[in-house]
Amino acid sequence: MGNIFDYVIVGGGSAGSVVAGRLTEDPQVTVCVLEAGGSGSEPVINVPTGAVAMLPTKLNNWAFETVPQPGLGGRRGYQPRGRALGGSSAINAMVYIRGHRNDYDDWAARGNVGWSYDDVLPYFRLSEHNERLDNAWHGRDGPLWVSDLRSDNPFQARYLEAARQAGLPLTDDFNGAEQEGVGIYQVTQKHGERWSAARAYLLPHIGRRDNLSVKTHAHVQRILFEGNRAVGVEMLQGGQLHTVLARREVVMAAGAFQTPQLLMLSGIGPSHELDRLGIQTRAHLPGVGQNLQDHPDFIFGYRARSLDTMGVSIGGGLRMLKAIRRFRRERRGALTSNFAEGGGFLKTRAGLAMPDVQLHFVVALVDDHARSFHLGHGLSCHVCLLRPRSHGSVTLQSNNAQEAPLIDPAFFQDPQDLEDMVAGFKLTRRLMQAPALAAWITKDVFTANVNTDDEIREVLRQRTDTVYHPVGTCRMGNDAHAVVDPQLRVRGLQGLRIVDASVMPTLIGGNTNAPTIMIAEKAVDMMRGRSRVQPVLQEVRSMSTQLKVDALEEARHVFS
Incomplete structure (x- = not known):
């Protein structure tokens, strides 16, 4: 196909894989994907526990750092990002979460027509192949496999029992009628293997669709223009500069x-x-580069007296050998774990319209993004603030594309974020101290002597960092500071569209990979000028109405 295509896609990550896979369903459309990383198909990616080798290193990972954070005592934060086909879906914890209905309704209320929950739900369903759930909220025919965990870890049941003991609500579907509750995450896996966006949308078609070209280890340097129209990009591959041109976008x-x-x-x-x-x-x-939003996250860590948790020991090594054999035979067991097996969306105070903190319950002792190892076995639990008030920025370190940008998430810049995290800390500790978990814990590694609010604030400043959900730096909208319009077209220019998490106007309440895939599915329809879905699902609208009626009846009963 030479170097001229209808569409040139910069980045073969979660969004780029979707756009390329969907557009090339039309054999008349030519697409070129430019990815700075590798193929995204090696075993360390496909075996779910391989994430522990990638997260703390530069293996398939940009491994960025932030600028020093005043709210974190001057520390530099760590910002891993996927560098391979599949992007961060190739190195993440595979947790499938969409966020809260109100997040998307808020997008629409800000003037982003077509982005309400009822507008985007059909695109979530279009992308999804859910192994267990089949209802108005879930899809069964999409390319992105969403599955129950196959690790068979007994700590899942112990975690749920601890939630009952702590008086917290339970749920078996964070993406259904009600997000609030504690439960076990569904993950983007197929038959026990990681199912990245690239495996779902892109890799099956490389070499099989003549209209699809994928170039790896291709680092884009800049966008090329004729007047105000984007006409291609300049990219560095194999030490040489190349030009790739786009007829359409x-x-x-x-x-x-x-x-x-x-x-x-x-x-x-x-x-x-x-x-x-x-x-x-x-x-x-x-x-451009403003409005950076990310979830500040704190991790409780404990030593535990169980080989059912991940860890470094002789007994654990012997169990891992058995787990390897089981994975080869059945694609089940410990190697299918995403580590963050349980979770929760909870309200830190009464009267909130939606959960304000999220938990990730980890069957291992996690310290500094797995960059610090501890001998023995343990448990961890993340708590992150879902809608922080602090907003940061991404700026240039230099005019060299090979140098990382300056990343400033501005954690705890707004003092209320710290106070909200204090409430989240207390709620999470209550859960972890419930008898079903406390019976297995032998040592509180990081917070044993933390009791007063001032002590909690101090440990939060010492140990808080990202939970890997940066968004918003090219947000959509209609005001002077919006970068793209609701069709995701860059304002004031032609032939240039942005399709990734940077367009989110606000941070959604949850993990951001599934929403990014949804954005890409919706963008494909915008690019084609036709819709593959109904704008509103009448079944969901009816269910939503019934839920509101039920809530009113419950309120009348409480106050009567």
Whole structure:
């Protein structure tokens, strides 16, 4: 196909894989995907526990760091991002979460027509192949497999029993009628293997669709323009610069950090930021790189007296040998674990309209993103703040695309975020101290002597970091600081669209991979100019109405 295509997609991650796979269903449309990483198909990716080798290292991982964070005592945070086909869906914990209905209704209320919950739910269903759930909220025919965990770990039941003992609600579906509750996560796996966006949408078609070209180890340097129209990109591959041209559109899908970086390197962004590095402004868009939002996260860690937890010991090594054999035979057991097997969406105080904290219950002792190892076995539990008030930014370190951008999530910049995390800390500790879990714990590693609110604030500043959900740096909207319109087209330019987590106006209440895939599914319809789904599911609307009626009846009963 040479170097001219209908669409050039920058980034073969969660969004780029979806867009490329869907567009090339039409044999008349040619697509080129440019991915800076590798093939996304090696065993360390496909075996779920391989994430422990990638998360703390540069294996398939950009392994970014933040600028020093005043709210975290001046520490630099860690920001792993996937660097392979599949992007962060190739290295993440595979947790399938969509967020809360209100998140998307808020997007629409901000002027983003077509992005309400009823508008986006059909795209979630279109993407999904759920092994267990088949109802108005879930799909069974999509390419993205969503499955129950196959680790068979007994701590799942112990975790749920602890939640009962702590008086917390339970749920078996965080993505159904009601998000609130404690439960076991469903994961993006197929038959016990990681099912990244690339495995779902892209890898099956490489070499089989003549209209699809995928170039790996191709690092895009800048977007090329004729006047105000994007016509291609310049990319570095094998030490040489190449030009790849687009007849219709250049689609930016490089993520919340590198999409704004590449826009600014191409002269699109705040003019004062571009002037600082001698970059000529092509389009003054002050919102590029601003509005960075991420979930601040704290992890409780405990030593445990059970080989059912992951860890380093002679007994654990022998069990792992058995687990390897079982994985080869059955694709079940410990090697299928995503580590963060349980979770929860909870309210830290009465009267909240929706959960404000999320938990990830981990069957291992986690310290510093798995970069610090502890001998023995243990448990952990994350608690993150779902809608932080603090917003940060992504700016340029230099005018060299090979250098990482400056990432500033501004954790705890707003003091109320710290106070909300204190409430989340107390709630999570109550769960972990319930008898069903406390019976197995031999040592509280990080918080044993933390009791007062001031002590909680101090340990939060010492140990809080990301839970890997950066969004919002090229947000959609209609105001002067919006970067794309609700059709995801870059404002003031032609032939340039952004399709990744950077377009989210606000951070959703949950993990961001499934919403990114949804955004890409919806973007494909926008690019084609036709819809594959009904705008509103009448069945869900009826269910939603009934839920509201039930809630009113319950309220009348309580107050009568």
